[in-house]
Amino acid sequence: MEKKRKYIGYFMSFIKLLIPSLVLLFIIRGFILIPVPIDGSSMEKNLSQGDMVLMEKYTSIKRFDVVVFQLPDGEIYVKRVIGLPGDSVRFEDDQLYINGEKVAEPFLKNNKLKQYDNKPYTTNFDLSDLINQDKLDKDSYFVLGDNRRMSKDSRSFGAVESKYIIGKARIVYYPLKHIKIIN
Numbered sequence: 001m002e003k004k005r006k007y008i009g010y011f012m013s014f015i016k017l018l019i020p021s022l023v024l025l026f027i028i029r030g031f032i033l034i035p036v037p038i039d040g041s042s043m044e045k046n047l048s049q050g051d052m053v054l055m056e057k058y059t060s061i062k063r064f065d066v067v068v069f070q071l072p073d074g075e076i077y078v079k080r081v082i083g084l085p086g087d088s089v090r091f092e093d094d095q096l097y098i099n100g101e102k103v104a105e106p107f108l109k110n111n112k113l114k115q116y117d118n119k120p121y122t123t124n125f126d127l128s129d130l131i132n133q134d135k136l137d138k139d140s141y142f143v144l145g146d147n148r149r150m151s152k153d154s155r156s157f158g159a160v161e162s163k164y165i166i167g168k169a170r171i172v173y174y175p176l177k178h179i180k181i182i183n
Contacts, residue, residue, distance in 0.1 A: 033057075034167065036068050036078065042145030042152065043078055045110040046182070052174035053078070053182065055167040063098075064107065066169040066182050067143065069160050078169055079153050080107070083142030085162075088135050089127045094120040107183065111146055122148045123155075131158050141165065 038051040047053065047066070055068045063084055070076045083089040083098065090097040096105055112121050127142070128134050136142055140159035145151025154160065172178045 033170070035173075036076070036169065038078055039076075041150050042147050043080070044147040044150070046107060046146050047078065047169075047172065048178065050175070051172050051178050053169045054171045054173055056170045057167040059168050061141065061162075061165065061168060064105075064183075067141070067160075067165050068167050068169055069143075069165045071157060071160070071164060076166075077143075077152075079143035079145050079151070081141050082144050082154075083127070083136050083159075085136050085138045085140055087142070089142050090125070091122045092124050094122055096122075108146060108148075111148075125155060130155060137161075139163070 033054045033056060036053050036055045038047045038049060038053060041049055043066070053068075061067060061081055061084075063081055065081050066078060067081055068076065068078050082096065088097075088099050096103045108121065122144070127136070136159055139162045141162065142154045142159050144153045144155070169182050171182060172180050
């Protein structure tokens with residue numbers, strides 16, 4: 001009888017820990033870190049088709065962050081922020097210029113190594129050519145895929161308003177061989 005009470009006590013302690021843990025997990029999973037599948041090859045070599053990432057919903061967005069957004073047509077995209085509100089963005093001879101200053105894109109190193117032709121990895125453009133403005137609006141971001149030759153991004157659908165950004169991709173958690181923190 002004493003053994004039975006001891007096991008019931010262990011079981012009740014386990015339940016007392018399990019229920020708050022499940023509630024906390026539900027809150028984190030539902031409101032803070034949300035799983036998002038990668039669909040497509042526009043972020044290759046950094047994110048691959050079929051990868052699962054955790055997205056942080058409540059965070060500030062900085063240049064080169066990988067964001068998840070949904071356009072008014074309902075499509076969900078995962079792209080890298082290149083231009084912030086108020087920036088002018090330009091590519092010339094495969095070089096990024098933000099507000100007239102050269103800016104390096106170290107996250108493209110692996111992508112560019114695989115290119116064997118003489119074509120630029122990112123075609124030349126100026127923000128005014130794409131959205132008829134010299135600078136991004138105060139609530140707009142310019143996003144590009146890391147696989148520039150295969151990406152549908154701000155070059156085709158324009159700047160992304162902040163109200164359409166759902167969150168920032170933080171961690172690849174599946175498949176296990178791809179686990180990493182997204183820089």
